[in-house]
Amino acid sequence: MKKTEVDKLQEIIRLGSELVDIQDLDILLERILRESRMVVNADAGSIYVRDGDELIFSQVQNDTLQAQLPPGQKIIFSTFRVKISPKSISGYVASTGEILNIPDVYAIPADAPYHFDSKYDTLAKYKTTSMLTVPLKTNTNDVVGVLQVINARDDFGNVVSFDWNDEPFVLHFAGMASMILQRAQMTRALLLRMISMAELRDPKETGAHVNRVASYAVELYESWAQRRGTSQTEIEKNRDVLRMAAMLHDVGKVAISDLILKKPARFTDDEYEIMKSHTFLGARLFTDKQSVFDEVASTVALTHHENWDGTG
Amino acid sequence: MKKTEVDKLQEIIRLGSELVDIQDLDILLERILRESRMVVNADAGSIYVRDGDELIFSQVQNDTLQAQLPPGQKIIFSTFRVKISPKSISGYVASTGEILNIPDVYAIPADAPYHFDSKYDTLAKYKTTSMLTVPLKTNTNDVVGVLQVINARDDFGNVVSFDWNDEPFVLHFAGMASMILQRAQMTRALLLRMISMAELRDPKETGAHVNRVASYAVELYESWAQRRGTSQTEIEKNRDVLRMAAMLHDVGKVAISDLILKKPARFTDDEYEIMKSHTFLGARLFTDKQSVFDEVASTVALTHHENWDGTG
Structure with missing residues (x-):
């Protein structure tokens, strides 16, 4: 009709x-x-x-x-x-x-x-x-x-x-x-720009490390979700968000001086404290939340050095 | 009716x-x-x-x-x-x-x-x-x-x-x-994130320097445009785009090591070459153009050390 x-x-x-x-x-x-x-x-x-x-x-x-x-x-x-x-x-x-x-x-x-x-x-x-x-x-x-x-x-x-x-x-x-x-494109672009900037900071290490961590995170998530009976569609969506977020886990390292970041020896206590700040400095970059990516990326950046029990 | x-x-x-x-x-x-x-x-x-x-x-x-x-x-x-x-x-x-x-x-x-x-x-x-x-x-x-x-x-x-x-x-x-x-918000957010990351890199200098350069750029543009008889509405729009773009003129410096960036003495020739790369490395971050901001920001990052006659 x-x-x-x-x-x-x-x-x-x-x-x-x-x-x-x-x-x-x-x-x-x-x-x-x-x-x-x-x-x-x-x-x-x-x-x-x-x-x-x-x-x-x-x-x-x-x-x-x-x-x-x-x-x-x-x-x-x-x-x-x-x-x-x-x-x-x-x-x-x-x-x-x-x-x-x-x-x-x-x-x-x-x-x-x-x-x-x-x-x-x-x-x-x-x-x-x-x-x-x-x-x-x-x-x-x-x-x-x-x-x-x-x-x-x-x-x-x-x-x-x-x-x-x-x-x-x-x-x-x-x-x-x-x-x-x-x-949707701009949502991705926002994170991809940040990833590009982080890579510029440390081109040799960051690229490979970032991809490795993202792959581990996605693997871990997938087997955990499958065991919980999460639907495949749901898993695929979350996987995408998590991959992007995990690629940004170290984004706060732009704040850390090369003198510390690339130090070949052990950190002093002070240097170690500065090094640890990359977690909350990174998380803060996502304060102005534009999408669910930012929620997840902020959490990942903040907590990626924690143990399962919340210590660390 | x-x-x-x-x-x-x-x-x-x-x-x-x-x-x-x-x-x-x-x-x-x-x-x-x-x-x-x-x-x-x-x-x-x-x-x-x-x-x-x-x-x-x-x-x-x-x-x-x-x-x-x-x-x-x-x-x-x-x-x-x-x-x-x-x-x-x-x-x-x-x-x-x-x-x-x-x-x-x-x-x-x-x-x-x-x-x-x-x-x-x-x-x-x-x-x-x-x-x-x-x-x-x-x-x-x-x-x-x-x-x-x-x-x-x-x-x-x-x-x-x-x-x-x-x-x-x-x-x-x-x-x-x-x-x-x-x-419109995401367009701004994209650049603001990049500005925040650049500031993390060098919190003491960058913030103040970035605002100074942006203000100069806008002042210069305004008097140039007024002399050319550009309409006030047009000037206001361009001013906003230019201000954001100018704030990112040094964004490529995330790629430069602290050892060079913060060196108190004169650069060696090699160091100077590395330092100069912050122009095209910065411009490259905007390759995936999302808005007119990106066009302008890319041009500003690439050419901000040039003289009026194209040399420099």
């Missing part, structure tokens, strides 16, 4: 206020894609996220294929990666920042810069026809991904073209998705 | 796609407040932004007062600051995170925790009656500000209460405003 304007309005309004309640990036993108498809009556759709010069499938939804699966089962899609080049449809949109509204992907003129790769249709046993693809652009005009809706349907369920009226709606959702992706 | 549902939908859709095109925080908040007021037919409204334990007026709009001014002139409001406490309406919303939909601010029950401060009405010669106030919450559940719409009007221009139907609309716009404020 085609949505009325009032239905659309209600959906859009509801999503707007939900976006601040949901923390999880994947759940947010899943919701945005679902709402975009609902509003323009699309059978299927995807969100791709940019990773360097590639696009990665982040969300894939397809009502027709989903209906063929047992209840509760999700569509399985390998994490396809597409090189960003104007030759593919999503790559064209990502590299030019333009919108593509294609009535029939099997009837793209031969002289178009992009063409449709029918490999995915063959693999999925699906027939893609109409396709509306828009870039996910940030306010600094960077493309962070692509949102694509596939096979618009009329009131009788027949596949039709996407209307030019549909474009502003999809662009609205693309705007939401871009903001959310940008926020 | 009361908006139809279709009008509202079009406004909301348009705003969603505009949000990624506009870079400027004030312009964005101005647009969001205007759209919120239009959709719920409010005569006036404000956006407050949180600064520590205070709220600062960021946007003030009032159609009645505006109509009394000569064309082109804006409402002048001193930058009021309100302590965040449950005693004021905006403070209550900011501290509890609750919505307040008040039919008549002059009829708030005496036992309510909050009360209306009629001082602003007296100052502005305005009569506030109905008021809908919602928090601007981030996905980490922090309140970063408050959005308030004032004096809903019916089709005949009479002041009426805000309907419960209006709340989701205002919350939708509040969601947009929160995301935008959070993005």
Whole structure:
């Protein structure tokens, strides 16, 4: 059934206020894609996220294929990666920042810069026809991904073209998705900058040590969590946060003089006290908490020299 | 005139796609407040932004007062600051995170925790009656500000209460405003963290030196820009970016050993070469550009030892 304007309005309004309640990036993108498809009556759709010069499938939804699966089962899609080049449809949109509204992907003129790769249709046993693809652009005009809706349907369920009226709606959702992706990127960037600065401080040792400690921390966490019966999704999320936080456990060492930090002999008592200050000096850097990463990183920096019983 | 549902939908859709095109925080908040007021037919409204334990007026709009001014002139409001406490309406919303939909601010029950401060009405010669106030919450559940719409009007221009139907609309716009404020905060946080780390490295000198250089840079820029006839708004924006960037001009010094950095005597040739590397090592920290701050900071870090003619 085609949505009325009032239905659309209600959906859009509801999503707007939900976006601040949901923390999880994947759940947010899943919701945005679902709402975009609902509003323009699309059978299927995807969100791709940019990773360097590639696009990665982040969300894939397809009502027709989903209906063929047992209840509760999700569509399985390998994490396809597409090189960003104007030759593919999503790559064209990502590299030019333009919108593509294609009535029939099997009837793209031969002289178009992009063409449709029918490999995915063959693999999925699906027939893609109409396709509306828009870039996910940030306010600094960077493309962070692509949102694509596939096979618009009329009131009788027949596949039709996407209307030019549909474009502003999809662009609205693309705007939401871009903001959310940008926020996630900045959250990571904040810690990555700090890691880079800490590495500059001590390039020979820090890099290797930091990665070693992060790997140990993640290993320890994983076997502890598995024994406690934590779900795999939960484990994966925490693992990511913990890895970043653990990489910053020694960040407070920027405050310690080389004379102490690199002293080949034993510390004097005074030097030892100064050395120990790297824990709370490090933790203090995260006072202005921007995300859950900062919470965890602060705790790790403060307590990474403690014993299990709180002494140390 | 009361908006139809279709009008509202079009406004909301348009705003969603505009949000990624506009870079400027004030312009964005101005647009969001205007759209919120239009959709719920409010005569006036404000956006407050949180600064520590205070709220600062960021946007003030009032159609009645505006109509009394000569064309082109804006409402002048001193930058009021309100302590965040449950005693004021905006403070209550900011501290509890609750919505307040008040039919008549002059009829708030005496036992309510909050009360209306009629001082602003007296100052502005305005009569506030109905008021809908919602928090601007981030996905980490922090309140970063408050959005308030004032004096809903019916089709005949009479002041009426805000309907419960209006709340989701205002919350939708509040969601947009929160995301935008959070993005702006993270942009600043990214640089402030780096400044804090650089200060840890050399707490005695860095803090004072950094502020001195930033002030010189801003002074120089201002008189240069004024002579060129740059607008005051433009100058103020650039000044803010330049100040942050200038504070990071020496950030690459985290890479330089204390043995060189704090050497009381003259550098050897080798030491001097190492010392000079703080320019490009610093600039490299901003490679993964997150905002215009990073562009400027990278340039400042790289070129701050150059002469005007490019030598140095």
